[in-house]
Amino acid sequence: MLAESIPGRLRPLTILQLGWRNLRRNRRRTWITATTVALAVLLVQVAVSLLIGIEQQSFDNLINYQTAHAKLYAEGYFANRDELPLDYTLTGLDELQATIRGVRGVAATTPRLSFSAQVSNGVDLYACIGVGIQVTGSDHDVFRIPQAVVDGEYLKSGEDGLLMGTGLAELFGVDTGDWVTVLTKTQAGAYEALDLPIVGLVGTGNPLIDRNSFLVPLEIAQYMLGLEGAATELAIRFSPTARDDETIAEITRAVQDLRQLDVKGWREMEEDFMALVRVKRTGQGVFLLIFIVLAVVGITNTILMASFERTREIGMMMAMGLRGSGIRELFLTEGALTGLLGGALGSLVAVAITAYFATVGLDLTAMYGDMDIGYPVKDTIYPAVNIAVLVASWLLTGVLAALASFYPAARASRHIPVEALRHV
Amino acid sequence: MTVARLIDVHKTYMVGRVRVPAVRGVTLDIEHGAFMSIAGPSGSGKTTILNLLGALDTPTSGTVQIGDGTTDGLSLKTLADFRNTHLGFVFQTFNLIPVLTVRENVDFPLQLQGIGNKRERNERVMKILQEVGLGDLVDRRPTELSGGQQQRVAVARALVKGPRLVLADEPTANLDSETAGEIMALMQMMNEKHGTTFIFSTHDPLVMERASRLVRLHDGRVASDEGGNGGRHAS
Ligand SMILES: Nc1ncnc2c1ncn2[C@@H]1O[C@H](COP(=O)(O)OP(=O)(O)O)[C@@H](O)[C@H]1O
Numbered sequence: 001m002l003a004e005s006i007p008g009r010l011r012p013l014t015i016l017q018l019g020w021r022n023l024r025r026n027r028r029r030t031w032i033t034a035t036t037v038a039l040a041v042l043l044v045q046v047a048v049s050l051l052i053g054i055e056q057q058s059f060d061n062l063i064n065y066q067t068a069h070a071k072l073y074a075e076g077y078f079a080n081r082d083e084l085p086l087d088y089t090l091t092g093l094d095e096l097q098a099t100i101r102g103v104r105g106v107a108a109t110t111p112r113l114s115f116s117a118q119v120s121n122g123v124d125l126y127a128c129i130g131v132g133i134q135v136t137g138s139d140h141d142v143f144r145i146p147q148a149v150v151d152g153e154y155l156k157s158g159e160d161g162l163l164m165g166t167g168l169a170e171l172f173g174v175d176t177g178d179w180v181t182v183l184t185k186t187q188a189g190a191y192e193a194l195d196l197p198i199v200g201l202v203g204t205g206n207p208l209i210d211r212n213s214f215l216v217p218l219e220i221a222q223y224m225l226g227l228e229g230a231a232t233e234l235a236i237r238f239s240p241t242a243r244d245d246e247t248i249a250e251i252t253r254a255v256q257d258l259r260q261l262d263v264k265g266w267r268e269m270e271e272d273f274m275a276l277v278r279v280k281r282t283g284q285g286v287f288l289l290i291f292i293v294l295a296v297v298g299i300t301n302t303i304l305m306a307s308f309e310r311t312r313e314i315g316m317m318m319a320m321g322l323r324g325s326g327i328r329e330l331f332l333t334e335g336a337l338t339g340l341l342g343g344a345l346g347s348l349v350a351v352a353i354t355a356y357f358a359t360v361g362l363d364l365t366a367m368y369g370d371m372d373i374g375y376p377v378k379d380t381i382y383p384a385v386n387i388a389v390l391v392a393s394w395l396l397t398g399v400l401a402a403l404a405s406f407y408p409a410a411r412a413s414r415h416i417p418v419e420a421l422r423h424v
Numbered sequence: 425m426t427v428a429r430l431i432d433v434h435k436t437y438m439v440g441r442v443r444v445p446a447v448r449g450v451t452l453d454i455e456h457g458a459f460m461s462i463a464g465p466s467g468s469g470k471t472t473i474l475n476l477l478g479a480l481d482t483p484t485s486g487t488v489q490i491g492d493g494t495t496d497g498l499s500l501k502t503l504a505d506f507r508n509t510h511l512g513f514v515f516q517t518f519n520l521i522p523v524l525t526v527r528e529n530v531d532f533p534l535q536l537q538g539i540g541n542k543r544e545r546n547e548r549v550m551k552i553l554q555e556v557g558l559g560d561l562v563d564r565r566p567t568e569l570s571g572g573q574q575q576r577v578a579v580a581r582a583l584v585k586g587p588r589l590v591l592a593d594e595p596t597a598n599l600d601s602e603t604a605g606e607i608m609a610l611m612q613m614m615n616e617k618h619g620t621t622f623i624f625s626t627h628d629p630l631v632m633e634r635a636s637r638l639v640r641l642h643d644g645r646v647a648s649d650e651g652g653n654g655g656r657h658a659s
């Protein structure tokens with residue numbers, strides 16, 4: 001009878017139109033629900049971009065000041081690294097460095113000699129971590145210590161002196177220019193003491209360095225420890241385009257015939273921190289999930305109420321021949337539109353906030369003060385507005401809102417027309 | 425020719441464990457082109473009979489024939505499709521969709537029939553709205569119309585798809601007597617002009633007067649069945 005007929009269905013545009021206009025039927029309720037969604041979206045977007053920013057910043061910090069991209073150790077060192085042992089050292093450094101520099105993906109390499117020491121200002125004595133760094137030539141090719149010198153200046157080759165973490169200097173009550181005594185024990189077990197001037201202070205935002213460490217020229221460290229020509233590690237920086245895993249594998253292959261050596265990537269060195277990052281992500285996720293659930297429940301409730309109020313209208317539409325599936329589409333659309341409305345609102349505010357901090361920067365010290373927030377960061381964060389992520393999360397909000405409307409929509413679609421029409 | 429037929433139809437509702445017989449053995453033939461009134465006091469079964477004839481409900485026993493088919497054992501979806509293709513409804517409380525304009529309300533059943541061509545739909549909508557005298561109010565919302573005007577829209581909505589049968593359950597009960605008369609006159613005019621079969625329920629004697637056939641119900645049974653004065657003569 002009817003050519004190419006789709007009986008019992010409305011045209012998609014009509015469904016959208018009905019959904020949109022029905023949103024305005026109870027404006028107050030729509031706004032309340034949309035605002036809940038907007039808040040959830042805003043919170044998720046700001047929290048996630050902040051979290052990603054802080055994580056990225058702290059990974060950069062670790063790589064720039066502590067772990068480099070990878071380190072090469074003598075076998076046995078890594079397992080005992082917390083004790084800063086001197087029993088597993090690397091020698092023949094020039095030859096080793098030359099080998100590693102030849103590996104594809106490696107940008108630079110430098111030897112370091114880490115040791116435990118006691119430092120005294122003449123009154124107090126504290127246990128600290130000393131790090132001997134190669135001042136000329138290579139340490140600043142791998143690490144970014146010069147950028148972290150907040151007072152005084154960087155070390156000079158052949159000159160006595162040390163760089164002290166800002167937190168440690170505060171603890172001692174010393175400043176650039178003051179002298180301290182460094183006490184070490186050589187590998188053979190003899191004590192060695194040396195008076196050194198503080199040439200500068202380093203503030204990296206990384207508590208391990210700022211609060212516990214001092215840096216001296218490699219030759220001084222070697223001399224104090226009686227380890228001429230030796231280092232505890234060879235730190236390696238990768239070129240920006242290198243893939244971490246591949247480069248580590250290449251280095252391992254390059255050195256495997258030389259000696260008993262261990263190559264460790266920065267993620268492996270910082271397993272505990274990575275675990276902490278995952279815990280924090282989960283914590284944030286749970287926190288955000290609560291808001292998402294609130295928004296979902298808000299939509300479910302709103303659509304449920306709307307379908308109750310419109311029972312007779314549903315009956316009338318069904319009497320005219322609209323199938324249950326058509327009723328379902330109407331309410332799903334209304335829910336999705338509520339979600340998209342709230343999502344748009346929340347995203348707009350999120351963009352405004354992100355764009356603002358993208359230009360002025362988000363000063364973490366202003367936010368947290370000197371408090372240890374568990375991430376090694378100090379710098380200002382510049383969050384970026386990512387349009388693709390924004391649009392994707394907006395659409396996702398619509399999908400989630402449609403899912404939230406599924407139960408009330410299905411309920412409405414199961415009405416028996418006579419009974420719905422009888423409803424007052 | 426018969427448009428619809430009830431054969432020994434019973435409808436019993438269960439209220440908890442109590443059986444409420446609403447229709448008790450009704451047999452009726454409805455001829456094509458009838459302008460038929462179902463009258464009776466409140467609770468006599470008028471709405472139930474209209475629902476059965478409107479494929480909105482199925483009988484407890486007996487047969488409901490509409491056109492060539494019966495509603496026996498049809499699923500809710502098939503019943504919906506059946507109503508969509510063959511039947512029009514006018515309700516006591518107008519029941520327009522408040523967020524749609526007059527034009528969009530009347531367009532609704534045409535969309536349900538899957539008529540994709542917007543021009544065609546619009547022509548039919550405008551034509552029927554002219555006929556019911558609302559050609560100037562097509563872009564108004566129902567809330568901007570009087571009760572009588574809303575019921576005119578409802579009549580247009582029921583008729584726009586050219587149904588075999590229009591069912592109107594107390595279409596004038598919410599209107600003052602003058603407006604009620606106008607709506608009855610409109611439906612009568614449509615009945616005469618297009619030959620559409622109308623069945624309406626009422627307990628208003630002024631409305632019954634206009635019917636070509638008057639069926640009186642009492643306690644779910646047909647108490648009397650007689651030709652009236654008005655309407656197009658049944659064929
Ligand atoms: N869904 C229902 N459930 C229980 N009883 C009903 C239901 N619908 C109608 N009835 C009963 O059936 C009888 C007839 O009702 P109805 O057809 O609505 O009469 P009318 O339209 O003439 O007032 C009444 O006693 C009414 O209470």
Ligand SMILES: [Mg+2]
Pocket residue numbers: 470471472593
């Ligand atoms: Mg009734």
